[in-house]
Amino acid sequence: MRILALDGALARASAAVWTEGRVAAAAQADGARGQAVALPPMAARVLREAGLAAPELDAVAAVVGPGGFTGLRAALALAQGLALGAGCPAFGVTTGEALLAALPPASRAGRPAWSVTDTRRGHLLLESFAPDAETPEGPPRPFDLAALSPPPEGLVLVGDMAPLVAAALRERGAAPWLSDSLLPEAGAVAALVARRLASGLPLRPALPLYVEPPAVRGPHD
Numbered sequence: 001m002r003i004l005a006l007d008g009a010l011a012r013a014s015a016a017v018w019t020e021g022r023v024a025a026a027a028q029a030d031g032a033r034g035q036a037v038a039l040p041p042m043a044a045r046v047l048r049e050a051g052l053a054a055p056e057l058d059a060v061a062a063v064v065g066p067g068g069f070t071g072l073r074a075a076l077a078l079a080q081g082l083a084l085g086a087g088c089p090a091f092g093v094t095t096g097e098a099l100l101a102a103l104p105p106a107s108r109a110g111r112p113a114w115s116v117t118d119t120r121r122g123h124l125l126l127e128s129f130a131p132d133a134e135t136p137e138g139p140p141r142p143f144d145l146a147a148l149s150p151p152p153e154g155l156v157l158v159g160d161m162a163p164l165v166a167a168a169l170r171e172r173g174a175a176p177w178l179s180d181s182l183l184p185e186a187g188a189v190a191a192l193v194a195r196r197l198a199s200g201l202p203l204r205p206a207l208p209l210y211v212e213p214p215a216v217r218g219p220h221d
Contacts, residue, residue: 001197002058004082005190006043008035008075009067009095010117010160012183015042017050018190025049026187032120036074043078057086061193063184064092065209066117066125066140072208079206090206091193095184096127096136099158102181102188108132111177113156116143116165124161125211134192140211151176158182 003018013035014028025046029038047054062079065072076092083090093101096115100108108131115127115136126143127136131154145168155176157166166178196203 001194002052002056003061003190003194004043004047004054004057004059004079005061005186005193006039006075006079007063007098007184007186007189008039008071009063009065009098010071010183013038013042013071013075014184014186015039015046016186016190017046017052018187018194019050019052021194023187023190024051026185028185030183032068033070035071039074039078043082054082055086057082057088059083059088059193059197060086060090060206061189062090062092062206063095063098063189064204064207065095066119066127066211067095068120069210076206076208083206091203092206092209093189093192093204094127094136094140094209096129096140096158097134097192098184098189099181100129100134100156101192102185103156103158103179107177107179108156111154111156112152113158114151114165114176116157116159116161118161119211123211124165140209142211150174 005016007014011032016026027042060079060083062075079090113129123142125140158181
């Protein structure tokens with residue numbers, strides 16, 4: 001299985017190639033902007049390092065959100081274009097799924113998880129995962145720190161807003177575990193998609209997952 005994975009959902013651009021049962025090449029660049037510029041040469045680089053050409057791919061994968069509009073669209077447009085050229089499917093994973101996929105399995109054993117991310121538009125978004133689950137319990141939803149529900153026992157926090165949420169919960173006497181998975185990694189995305197394909201599990205298409213419509217200004221705004 002030869003998979004190219006891409007991500008630009010949060011403050012990082014990353015690309016990775018999965019082949020022969022492992023991540024054969026990976027690259028990333030941190031930064032809140034610039035994913036649209038960084039991702040195409042990054043994808044070309046990891047394909048070259050893995051010894052593959054785009055037409056040899058079996059699938060392309062990308063993080064579909066929640067996240068920043070520009071970074072998501074950059075990764076998804078590139079994924080869809082490469083998949084079309086290669087004649088292969090383009091699959092998507094949510095930001096929370098990508099973040100949890102980067103954790104060692106032992107850190108999730110029997111524990112629920114929250115993926116908490118910043119939309120950069122004044123909102124925080126929550127993806128909730130049941131213990132050991134790889135898929136969220138429902139769609140992402142906005143939340144307010146002041147009105148956040150008491151966390152379940154043994155909660156694992158991932159995402160770029162995890163440190164802030166962990167601090168707020170600890171002030172209320174909770175004891176969540178703050179992971180170091182704060183930004184998605186394309187290598188974890190590639191491994192997750194490869195595992196799902198090998199197991200015959202359903203995969204979502206590489207289409208953006210928006211919790212609220214993109215901010216677009218009209219000519220008279």
